[in-house]
Amino acid sequence: MAEDKLLAEMQALRDRVTGVTGTAVASRDGLIIREDTGGTDPDNLAALAATALALSQRLATEAGHGVLREAAIRSSGGHVAVYAIGATAVLVLLGDEGLDIARLHRESRATVDSIEKLLL
Amino acid sequence: MNIVISEDDLVGPLREALLVAAVAGMSGALRVTGDPGGTIHLADGRVVGIDTPGAPGPEVLLLRSHRVSEPDWDTAFAAAAATGGPLGAELVKRGLIGSGELEVLLWTTVADAMFVLASGSVDEYRAEPGPVEFVLPLDPGAEADWLLAETARRLRVLESLPARPDRDRVVAVSGAERSGDRLAGGQSEILALADGRRTPRDLAFALGRGVYGTLLQLARMHEAGLLVTASYRAGFQFGARKTAHPAAGGKPVPADGLPRRSKDPAALARRVVPLGRTRDLPATLGLLRPRARRDADAGETP
Secondary structure, eight states, X not given: OHHHXXXXXXXXXXXXXXXXXXXXXXXXXXXXXXXXXTTSOHHHHHHHHHHHHHHHHHHHHHTTOOSOOOXXXXXXXXXXXXXXXXXXXEEEEEEOTTOOHHHHHHHHHHHHHHHHHHHO | OOOOOOTTOSSTHHHHHHHHHHHHTOOEEEEEEEESOEEEEEETTEEEEEEOTTSOOHHHHHHHTTSSOHHHHHHHHHHHHHHTOOHHHHHHHTTXXXXXXXXXXXXXXXXXXXXXXXXXXXXXXXXXXXXXOOSSOOSSOBOHHHHHHHHHHHHHHHTTSSSOTTTEEEEEOTTGGGGGGGOOTTHHHHHHHOBSSOOHHHHHHHHTOOHHHHHHHHHHHHHTTSEEEXXXXXXXXXXHHHHHSXXXXXXXXXXXXXXXXXXXXXXXXXXXXXXXXXXXXXXXXXXXXXXXXXXXXXXXXX
């Protein structure tokens, strides 16, 4: 089942990158597709992530910086990162203070590509 | 200093790196690539702080434990940034933490992070001499000898523990939280977080405690039948530490594999020191030596 493969991709990212506490995939209109958030409300997360992605893309375009690679939010207690999956979906990732950002940059691209293929 | 490289050294390649840096009195960063990897910050050959995704640093410990409130931290941080002064002194001046308490906390985090780096895998490391860039440096820093002895001691203890720092995802046994009086301090907190997703490292971050202390606590709880390992983190490299460290009696490294002196000291400092190629201490020492002395040795004094 595509959905189980989707969840496996999300869990694999959590396995590979130290400090990832959860992930979720949502549609661009903010509806949850699959979640592995470990407690964070997935519906709220999906809605906010879709909005954050849309805003970040507009911000990047306004600044003339080209294609958005990642929208990252760093707080005193952790990280949230949002990625575009094609034109239809969004990946949101939660991490703690120790999130291995260097490794996340290396690994996230492949995960986004794999998820995009699964959602086709 | 008398450098003895023991054959059965538990700490692995970082032992040599720290000893060489200590002898050279190096200041700057030692970048460690691996799982979890990180950056060891050095001042005059002593370890003043370690950044690693594998262990919570002083900021996490102070904030998560509510020892220092977030507004207080932010105010002190801004004040220190404005004056260019050290954050530690600012925290103490504002009465947010005692100077002795801060020192103990910083020692603890350095020892914990060093233990985590050494218990994981080390692919390579490289020295980057330069200014010290760490938010809360230990002053004076931890001596290499002490830190290595403490790390070796902890690694020996780790061998007898049921869980590895970032491998075992632990889960509370059903009904464990109802054990009531049998639960020691902090155990109910751990049970609430042990949902089968978190490794000891994840729990340490969530609790704002050291990884080593968390491992000891988890071992006691394992023994008491309160929790079990639910699964292993797939990304964890089993036995990586042992393979990363050249085996006893291993083949001698070809001499042409050693780092060579270069006319460009900056390029030299950036050079990666591959594992198993650091046995020739004088050559490595040259690599780690502060720039002025290295230039003088190379006859390139301006």
